[in-house]
Amino acid sequence: MASTSDIRNGLCMEWEGDIWTVIEFQHVKPARGAAFVRTKLKSMTNGKLVDNTFPSSAKIDEVRIERRKFQYLYKDEMGHNFMNNEDYEQVSIDEKLIERPDLLKEGMEVDILYHAAKDIVLTLEMASSVIMEITYTEPGLKGDTATNAFKPATVESGAEIRVPLFINQGDFVKIDTHTGAYMERVKQQ
Structure with a gap:
């Protein structure tokens, strides 16, 4: 468990049954009343953007994310297939988890983000x-x-x-x- 003072850009957390990453945040301390943190969150499972305000007393569940290098192989009815060059593990990723699947080409290196504790694929990141x-x-x-x-x-x-x-x-x-x-x-x- 972390507190709202730990919120920063890129932080991944579990909130309302989904995994979110912080895109923007702002700590606010009004003259009267309690402090709060205004955030813009992006869902790592469906890409949805949400604005949310956390009170300063809120506790958040931080999620550890692992970044693994994979090489794009091909697309089939199961999704897009990738291979890890270290242990030759292959993984198939649904197209909805990829931001721009039409820009994938054979042999391209990508980063696949995994939920470290559950070992499930969250999303895929390509080079800029x-x-x-x-x-x-x-x-x-x-x-x-x-x-x-x-x-x-x-x-x-x-x-x-x-x-x-x-x-x-x-x-x-x-x-x-x-x-x-x-x-x-x-x-x-």
Whole structure:
């Protein structure tokens, strides 16, 4: 058991039958009345965001989270399959536990977060950006770099993104894994 003074960004806790991580917090001490902590919490099981206020006397159940490195293998009817490179353990994760499943590509390294006490998968975290090849887009126009116009494009994982007009099929682009947005064109790997 921890107290509200232990609340910090990234803290994982069990609250109302779910596991939550603290996204934002603010300790408030009004001139009159008891202190409290205003928080923004994110569910680790379904991604739901909730605002909650804890009184200073509240006790919270801190949850220990383990981060394990896995490699993405393939997708089948059971979900997305990953392998631990140390002991070759394989795990299948439901698509709803992955923030951007359309940006997963074979061989990609990811972190899978486990509830340490119960040894169950909570969620999956990818790197902040990935580099992928454009497999299909309309041809770009030479010199069309001044405007801020975008066109649809498909990358090697099958994800649809929006790219600037000068991007062509076969180009490599960096994509933000949190938003799915184009970041920049990169040299071929």
